[in-house]
Amino acid sequence: MSSLIETIEVDAALAQRLAEMPADSQTLTLSLDALASGGSAAGVLQHPSWADSPHVTSPIVGSSSPDANPNQDNLDLAQTIAAGSTAESGDSPTGVNLLDGSTVESQEAMKQALARCEGFLPARRVAMLKADAPKADCESQKDVEYRLIGTLGSGGTGVVYQAHQRAIDREVAIKVLRRELATDASSRGRFLTEARVIGALDHPNVIALHDLCMDDEGQLFYSMKRVDGASWDQQIDTLSLEKNLNILLRVADAIRYAHSRDLVHRDLKPENVMLGRFGEVLVADWGLALSKSSLSPTMESNSDSHHAIGGTPAYMAPELAAGDLTGITYATDIYLLGAILFRIVTGFPPHHGKSLLACIRAAANNVIEQVPDHLSDTEFELIQIASKAMATDPMDRYASVEELIEAIEGHRSHEASDRLVRRAKRRLAEIHDLETPESESADAGSGEPTGKRADRYERFAAVDALLREAIEIWPENRRAIDTLRSTQLEFARTATANGDLDLALILYESAGQSNSEAAARVRKQLERREKVRESQAKYSTLFTHSPDAGMLIRWSDGKVMEANAACLELLGYEKNEMVGQKMSTLSIWACPKSRETFVDQLAREGQIDNFETQFVPKQAQLDEPNCDQTKAPPGLIDVLISSRTVQLSGEEMLLSTVRDISARKAAERELEYSRRRLRDLQRLAGLGSWSFTLQSQAIHWSEEAFRVTGRDSKRGAPDYNEFVGSIHPEDREKLQVAIERSVTQGTSFQLRFRYRDDQGRYRKLFTRGNPVFDAGDNVVEIYGILHPIAAGGG
Structure with missing residues (x-):
């Protein structure tokens, strides 16, 4: 079997034609149908810019008809194009060559023959939409199913139109086999194969096919989802690296699914990926897709009459250029995914040349463009992943798309x-x-x-x-x-x-x-x-250089023996106003009962840590004691006291350090007030609230959260493992991933999930979560709201 590059090099006219063309990112296809059917070894090379004049290659070594005249081939092709042009102007195409070599002339006989060869294809009427059509014209179009609105694009084998499907009243895209190919059985076969491949792939990242039909003139077409957006190649340079990687992973997931269905795409590139306005990522153009099982080395030469070699030279794997169908494996698509990754990072595809011929030769020899020197370390790591995917020997590439996805995820x-x-x-x-x-x-x-x-x-x-x-x-x-x-x-x-x-x-x-x-x-x-x-025990024990306030008090009479600068500053006293005075005369305790509790505990245990109370500084006036620490009258200071009884110069002393926690307590009071208001608002709105503390792994639910989840509040909120265990198995991983990303990356999230209530039934719920950061910019808590999804809410 000939290779693409060999076919080009033995055909001087073709080589010259390609040498005069600039390198591009369009699909080049060499039909092998004639070879597969035992006919002439001359194939048809197609390029989108050659829609009106595809190149019929010269006979090559291995031809079953070595004396074939290439000029005659071109003459036959010209006649075929002329016939197609006539059909385009209104005449029905006739003289269709069937796969079995027979020819039919009449339109009715053609329909019957095509139905026999091509399988069931429903008939649909198609017409160009006309403004202000006369009444008679409207009458004639009353049974038209698809009305063409305008052209969306065209390629070497088909034209894509925007159309209106009357039966369902929706906008669709229609791909129609080119008129000049309508009488070519191999082109029709590849067109039908592409449509049936797309129709058999049920995946969110594969464009949805609606209908495969034949119009009343025998013209093949299929309708598919109309994507409101543009191809990836038109946006790839404006998107961030992270967004492009997200798109690539969704494309890879579609190809992983296709491989599970025994299919190799063979022409992956940004131009064949559609990006919708609403986040859709859809892999399109499955015209070169092959069933892996049909590529067995033991297959008969005519087992598949629609085989072709080809692809896009700028991205093409070397085995595609070699043209050995048995050498095409899932690793071919892995190469193409790596080539796209190369394009994402560098800004250009892996193969290039001054002409299209040079680009094809670069692909055949797997000559990859030089990587720029200015890449960052993380970008260089992605290039390493792409390089492995684009290894010349398929055995050196990733063993599966799954491995490639894991490598990219690992990079992320x-x-x-x-x-x-x-x-x-x-x-x-x-x-x-x-x-x-x-x-x-x-x-x-x-x-x-x-x-x-x-x-x-x-x-x-x-x-x-x-x-x-x-x-x-x-x-x-x-x-x-x-x-x-x-x-x-x-x-x-x-x-x-x-x-x-x-x-x-x-x-x-x-x-x-x-x-x-x-x-x-x-x-x-x-x-x-x-x-x-x-x-200097006295001064060192007083924490002279400590940022915390410190006092040394004689235990026997409560007299202040020493107070450091931080203490004097905190309470607003001069040194002589505190040192030598008894604590009872200073009246710095806001709550006498709190002082009694402190002294009693210290007498019993000899030490006390982090005793929380309120002090009254010198300048503050307090009309009556304040023992409610949830309130903070003006001027009071919230403090933490830690004290030890020590022996100093033969006397028992009380060594105390005092920390000002007023700012923290004010924040806690404000937070508690905000939480109370939030709980009241959530109860009014029917929302449940929740929080998850990372250090303690504790989950807290509001009363409304118990009602929303159908859990008895007497059981209390579940712990983390119990909560995860009550999530529907299909939703469990995505919830855990969302929580993990919120913790590690500090991102918010929202999602739907199903939760098992006390009766064992799953309830559909919606939650939104937000991280809480500490002063060190670390996530310490996640909190959010929870509410039920009404029936029919998805």
């Missing part, structure tokens, strides 16, 4: 990880922009001001969290691993400069540098500091 997880690394590096750059400490002497206790230090530490913590999340998504991400290590070392140096030596040692250990010279210096500094603390 890598890209998500890299995005987190980029965010971390941006935040790290912001830290570098902050003013550095004037002194790096930890021994002297110097360093950054308290507020600036806390800000710098929070930024380091945020960077650390981002990098750890990046590594969790992609454990082998060297950029994330190396950046985390360098960040920890930089954080350790900053902590050392600020005198936080314990923190610095922890960071050196996390970075694998616990035995480094820098870590050894920190240990020596820590040892010297401990000696200083022993000699």
Whole structure:
């Protein structure tokens, strides 16, 4: 069997014709029907720009008719085109050559013969829609099913029209076999094969075929869904990499389905993918599709009379150019998907040449265009995936479309990880922009001001969290691993400069540098500091340099022995106004009962942690005690107290630290108020609310959520595993994926799912979820609403 490139090179006229044409992304087809039927070895090469004059190739080695006259072939073809032109002007095509070699002349005999050879094809009347048609014309068109409105496009074998289907009153697209091919049995056969292939593929990413018919003149056509949009190639350069990858994955899913149905597409390219206005992605043009089972090496030479070789040279796999049908496998489509991926990343298809002939030769030899130098790491990773898919030897490609999809999905997880690394590096750059400490002497206790230090530490913590999340998504991400290590070392140096030596040692250990010279210096500094603390126990225990307020109180009489600057600032006192005074005379407790509880617990246990109460600063006036901490009269300070009883200079002292949590409590009160209002509004609207806390894995439902789901509120909200187990198996994965993406990528989601109620029935529900972020830009909670979908709501 001849190859496409061999056919071209033995035909000087054809080679010259192709050498004069620029490289393009259109489909080139060499019909093998004559070879398959035992006729002349000369085939018909078709290109969309040659619609009126396809090239009949010269006889080649292996021809069953070596003496065939190519000029006579061209003469016969010209006569066929002339006959088609006559038919186009109004005459019915006659002289149809059938697959069995016979010829029929009369129109009625032609219909009967075609019905016998081509199977059942219902008759439909088609007419061009005319404005202001006369009454007599309307009468003659009363049984017209399809009215043509205008041309949408054309190719080498067919013309696509926009049409109106009267019976269903809808707009459709109609593909009609070209008039000049209407009398060619092989062209008709391929046209019917394409229609029946599309009709047999029931997949959301394959264009839907409505009807396959023959008009009253025997002309073949089929109607299909009218897509309001444009082909992918018209939009591919304006779409983001992420959107193009999404489209490619949907195309790959359609091809994976086609492979499950034993079909190889053979002509995948952006031009053959339609993008609708409403998100549709539809694979079209199945004219070259082949059944894999029909390509067995043991098949008879005339087992399929409609075989052709060809494809689009700019994307063509080398085995397509070789033309050996038995060498075409599912790996051929995998190559084409890789070629599209190459086009997405680089902006141009993999094969090119100064002429169409050069482009075909590049495809035959699998010569792939050079990749630009400016590609990012993630883009280069995609090129590696495309390169494997486009390997010359099909055995070196991905074993299945599924493997290719997994590789791309794996890249996307890598890209998500890299995005987190980029965010971390941006935040790290912001830290570098902050003013550095004037002194790096930890021994002297110097360093950054308290507020600036806390800000710098929070930024380091945020960077650390981002990098750890990046590594969790992609454990082998060297950029994330190396950046985390360098960040920890930089954080350790900053902590050392600020005198936080314990923190610095922890960071050196996390970075694998616990035995480094820098870590050894920190240990020596820590040892010297401990000696200083022993000699200055009073001041070190008062947390003189701590950002938290601190007081030293003599247990025997409650007298304040010492108060640090943060404490004086918090309560608004001068040092001499607090030190030496008894706590009872200062009246800083907003609730006397709270003070009694504090003292009793401290007397029993000798220590107390995070005791929550309210203090009254000096400038605040409180007419009566306030023991309701859900309320915050003006001027009160919400605080957390931690205290220890210690022995100092032979006396029992109470060492207390006080943290101002007013901002947090105000936010909590505001949040609680907002939640109450939200619950009231949701009850009025019939909506259920829910929340999912990541750390505790706890799920909280509103009362309305129990009603919507049909769960007895006495059972309480389910835990996460019980909740997932009650989701319909077909909906479970998509809900889990939505939650996972919301957690890892911080995205909102909405979806429909079915939930099993207490009676075991599934209820159709709709939910919308949103992430809640903490100060470090990490998702800590997901919350949303839940409401039922009415019957018939989908």
